[in-house]
Amino acid sequence: MSNYAMPFKAQQLNAMNNQPLVVYPVDPYVVEVLKSCIGKCVSIKTTDGHIDGTVVDCKSDHVVLRCCNDIYFVRISEIVWIKPK
Template identity: 50%
Template sequence: MNNYPMMHHMPHMHHKPHMHHMPRTIVVNPVDTCVVETLMSHIGKVVILETTRGRIDGCVVDVKQDHVVLDQRHKKFFVRIAEIVWIMPE
């Protein structure tokens, strides 16, 4: 007899993936090039933006593909391009 403990073979158990680990949903808004170009042509000028949350006015200081930065009396506002309904230069 050997001094090794006897190994019992367990049947292989298949584990089901955890159902609570759902894949994350990522929302991607397409770039609205016309709105971005319009805002870029107004950098340094005051505009009024109608957004889905209301109206805001200010000087356009920066424009990115997904947002515009307005300066309203030395306060910066970052407005998502996807939320803009219309633009009116002042």
């Protein structure tokens, strides 16, 4: 079986310890939307559930939400949709 017939996964190895190289996809459009929502309330649907809160910060791989007095770090790759309130 050739490498092209296999499901997607990183084929490169880390030169330092010969371990598989983990690759996280970045969705620049989702990051851009979330950065524009900093300080605003949003509703986010993830693969695990639903969360409402205020966007505190956004990085390339996660968003920080404040809900009541709790802080949540949500991985961007787990977000299904975002609804500004």
